[in-house]
Amino acid sequence: MKKKWMLIVPLLLFLLLTMVPYAHAEALPDISINVGGSDGESSGTGTVTILLLITVLSIAPAILVLMTSFTRIVIVLGFVKTSMGTSTVPPSQVLVGLAMFLTFFIMAPTFNQINEVALQPYIQGDITQEQALEEAAKPMKEFMFKHTREKDLLLFLEYTQSEKPATYDDIPITTLIPAYAISELKTAFQMGFMIFIPFLVIDMIVASTLMAMGMMMLPPIMISLPFKILLFILVDGWYLIVRSLLLSFSP
Template sequence: MNKKIAIALFALQLFALSIHTRTFAADPLPNVSVSIGGESGSQPGTSALSLLLLITVLSVAPAILVLMTSFTRIVIVLGFVRTSLGTQQSPPNQVLIGLAMFLTFFIMAPTFGQVNETALQPYLKGEITQSEALSKAAVPMKKFMFNQTREKDLLLFMNYTKTPKPKTYEDIPITVMVPAYALSEIRTAFQMGFMIFIPFLIIDMVVSSTLMAMGMMMLPPVMISLPFKILLFVLVDGWYLIVKSLLQSFHT
């Protein structure tokens, strides 16, 4: 009986497969073609060159986000917080990066607003060319980076490239400004990370000395100090203080 049921089910599957095949054979898939560029080709943002430029910008967008915004300092400081607490993967990387990205958008909102007002919107309306839009967009970004960059770091790259002394920040090449800004951001982030490490390091030293005095050599000090570090961090509202310090560390 079971064999007859299995044969019947197999026959039904073959019948359904044959109907499915005939349907697709009767109605073949339509041809789909994609063309780049409009009929006139004069409108901004519709030419093949504009689409190629857009794809290029999207491909380098992570580098732009990391090196030309506040993201570098924020994500390094948040990483120091997690390391000093000793919580390993808590908060997870996705949470830290997500928080860093939203803080970056919050801090960079005035700068992005200027870029949109002076460069993006006039370009979309066809009032300026692409080269003019890029030049106008670079001015607010240079201003933001210049306010956070140390003079020593800026002179390092200017002397290496033999760049003449600029009159204003607008005259500084973007190829000089970006690495100088990134170097300054890393230094500032490590300074903030060092200050974050100090109270947690004191707790580790006190717990380790106490365990050694009690003769508990085999007990890992991390197991005892971790709850105290988390308790201290919660009592002082650590995340609020960290975010507040990050926001206040950026000069406008």
């Protein structure tokens, strides 16, 4: 008998829970959502606009990484973390956040110029969308052109069999972006190599000392890590790294 009640009680609870929504169904109002207008042409235009907006938002991280100073900064900070041998300190979120805010700081003059010549006139209706995009591309081209090596730029111009442009305004942005990206990668690796040298010297000294003392089973990283952290603190490493990054983007 107890087994039958144990089966019936859960069944009754299940029926009550399933009947509650239907009991209040008549009290709920009908809600309808219409997207777009009644005109077919305006609806199609709105759909295209939404699709373009979603596309821009999806490629926004790539724009931030490849068209700003973010690439160089985050790679250099990554080299600092790797050269010190601290795999989890500082966390990757902290380094990415620092790189992002340094990017906003470095790119502030360029972003202000875009706001003045493109965004605000477009919001006020003085220029069209196409004109706004053209005006917004000019400050970005100027910034990327200053930090792009001529060798890297000629690589993509020769591939497309384009003539050598007279000014940076004549360079297609699809050509300038990859040239700027590989230039930033080279610069970042050069700075990372200079960061590695002092920490590598400490590792070699510690490893040689341990070998001379016969402590071959003791990992050198356990001894060298405190010395590397101490050196980084004594020379005020974060100040030097950030200062070097800011100077590398100085006009």
